[in-house]
Amino acid sequence: MLPALHCPAVHTAESLAREISQWRADGHTIGFVPTMGALHEGHIALVLKAMEVCDRVVVSIFVNPTQFAAHEDLGTYPRTLEADSALLAAAGCHLLYAPSVEEVYPDGFATTVSVEGPAIGLESDARPHFFAGVASVVARLFGQVRPDIAVFGEKDYQQLMVVRRMVSDLALPVTVLGVETKREADGLALSSRNVYLSPAERMRAGRLNVILRDLAHALEDGEPAARALEHARILAASVFDAVDYIEVRDADRLEIVGEGPLARPARVLAAVRVGKTRLIDNVPANPARRG
Missing domain, CATH: 3.40.50.620 (HUPs)
Incomplete structure (x- = not known):
């Protein structure tokens, strides 16, 4: 060899x-x-x-x-x-x-x-x-x-x-x-810490990107940020062992956006814990995609 x-x-x-x-x-x-x-x-x-x-x-x-x-x-x-x-x-x-x-x-x-x-x-x-x-x-x-x-x-x-x-x-x-983030087939972001996940934890970890994508799509469809965030946080809390944050920030400066519909490109960011492993991820949300 x-x-x-x-x-x-x-x-x-x-x-x-x-x-x-x-x-x-x-x-x-x-x-x-x-x-x-x-x-x-x-x-x-x-x-x-x-x-x-x-x-x-x-x-x-x-x-x-x-x-x-x-x-x-x-x-x-x-x-x-x-x-x-x-x-x-x-x-x-x-x-x-x-x-x-x-x-x-x-x-x-x-x-x-x-x-x-x-x-x-x-x-x-x-x-x-x-x-x-x-x-x-x-x-x-x-x-x-x-x-x-x-x-x-x-x-x-x-x-x-x-x-x-x-x-x-x-x-x-x-x-x-x-x-752009490289991902597994189920959307989980590639990370050196993914090796810490047990098989059962790995299955739950794959839900993070799904939740963030759904939140981004809701924002792009014009749903007020406060309502869309509340729904995503409740869902994440039912899946993960802890949710450090799920936030919507301005894409360029990471400033907090308002509670209403998006007025400019944003980023949806999250950190959650699955077992002892802390995972982070983010996706874009662009109001220009509406309609």
Whole structure:
């Protein structure tokens, strides 16, 4: 049996800089996909998009400790570097950057990025530490990779909006692209945490996207947001072990929309718990689709 292919990899910022400098000297544009590993088809879709728009693509794998609270799953978060490298090689990725914690946060590191705007509410209500950790590590990785284009998934829609806001506010020379969520046959968004679901939990998890789609369709048909949300929340509470939130927000700025019919493009976002697993998802709702 042939040995599995592996993506060329570097583990230090110094080695990464040498590769990037050579690519720049050769006139190449650089795409970047930051990940925490445990890669699946959703991640590979981001890599393929980056390859479509750039000459060279770097994927980082770094389980970022600053976005986990003490009670969260940092220690048990899946780490599958060998399998991830093989997936990236099969996709044609040019370089894997897999730094240590010390390489990203060296001794004496003392700077974080404070975020508001689209970071307020939703995920921040349950995880108030989260987006400062995300913004800080993404800014740090942007500085190390120096990409022209960075690609993020729409599954983490609030994260995408936070990164876009940070890039705009700090005038970072990076274009941020979003890629539509990849899903299982029943609509469940692909996620590294789906492996935690038991078979019975997995069946219930598939209902999340159905509930969100139905809510989005009701909004697009002109139903007042308050009434449509109430119905969706009652249904979700009957299916899942806990509902952290189901909300309708403005699609561009994540501002709260009014209680009446939609007047502008929106995003329906949710976080629920199935057993011990927390799942997030979102779908668009566009009043322009009416009629």
